[in-house]
Amino acid sequence: MADQNQILSTRHLLGIKDLNEKDIQLIFETADTFKDVLNRPIKKVPSLRDITIANIFFENSTRTRLSFELAQKRLSADTINFAASSSSVSKGETLIDTVNNILAMKVDMVVMRHPYPGAGIFLSKRVKAQIVNAGDGAHEHPTQALLDAFSIREKYGDVAGKKVAIIGDILHSRVALSNILCLQKLGAEVMVCGPTTLIPKYIKTLGVKVEFDLMKALNWCDVANMLRIQLERQDIKYFPSLREYSMLYGLNKNILDSLDKEITVMHPGPINRGVEITSDVADSKQSIILDQVENGVAVRMAVLYLLAGQK
């Protein structure tokens, strides 16, 4: 019965870690209706018309920032954008000062991406606004995990019981950690696969399978989520060359066709074509990469709507 309040168990979205299964299902159900709205001739609803949201990005982003901004506009929120590269941060202002100055302009919500793990959590304890984490270092990227799981649910009807392999640079990936937590909460089996140097040492304690052989991982899974090699976070050499990585862990059409079942290929973007995934795979029928981007707006609308609706 729809005439009931349903509230997320958290006031901020800092990580998948803080959500329970019910929260995730509530976000998905709400995102379903927003996806409906996005297919109408008029794609806008007035729900967040009295809310102002600041998008604060201390790190580069295309998809996430545009997706958040579009989600906010579709909900009629007012938005201000801030990129650290063109701001007073370079003059030595601290994070809290920067954010408090923005909040002094009467902002209700902050969507933040930051290179340091835990930046969102730190901020949520010190400022009044609601915080949505749009990626904090190699820690979490909750909305990406939600939209990935939402896309799997859309493709297969349910996430529970599905086998998902996350392949690539697990060590430097916030997408990997959020995805593992989210998929496990929804009852999926998760495997990580990559070169030994890019698999975190104690990742097994999260209850995931670990595999170093790409073919074995692909033969096991229903869905392969290919991650980018995060060269910008790698301070030392983790493998001899990109070419060697791509020969051992890159997904190409021949490999895909040699499997005895049709798996689904995902990628959180940005793609390095020819490294972790070749062009013909990225553009193939088995790839749902652009569906992920489309779903991203609906899922972010759901998150913003559910958080902003709390008193």
Added chain:
Amino acid sequence: MQNLTLLDGQKFQITIKRLCHQLIENHNDFSNSVILGIQPRGIFLAERITAELQQILPNAKILSGNLDITFYRDDFRRREGPLVPSSTEIDFIIEGKKVILVDDVLWTGRTIRSAMDAMLAFGRPEKVELLVLVDRRFARHLPIEPDYIGIQVDTINSQRVIVSWKETEQEDKVVLLSEK
């Protein structure tokens, strides 16, 4: 809690039938009219009216859809938490059509205001009318009045009017609940 049954049994069916005949007076064969049930509770009345009209006018094509108003409400952030949306199903064009909005109970009029907003996202109708099963008189917060009324009741704010349906609650009934 005290319950007072306002409408049930045969009278309930007669009321639905009367509303249908009143609609036909104004909309003839429904070739230029559509029915929109307001989620979540108005859709049962809309379905019932559509089925009944179809019986009376077997050759007419009666278009009927559901309209969800959750994102258009004016009390977002003023209640404990956000409402869970229902589905909107409108698989026809409302541009230039006569739209009949259908809801079970009209009270403050705020739902209808939201519904008009939500409906306009789908086009500009020629005319909009409102049909309700129960009109709680003298309780409006907005200048909104129904065109077709099942029954009118005078209530005080603490009372609640509940419409139950055979499809979901096993019985067609309108009940007035009062706190003792």
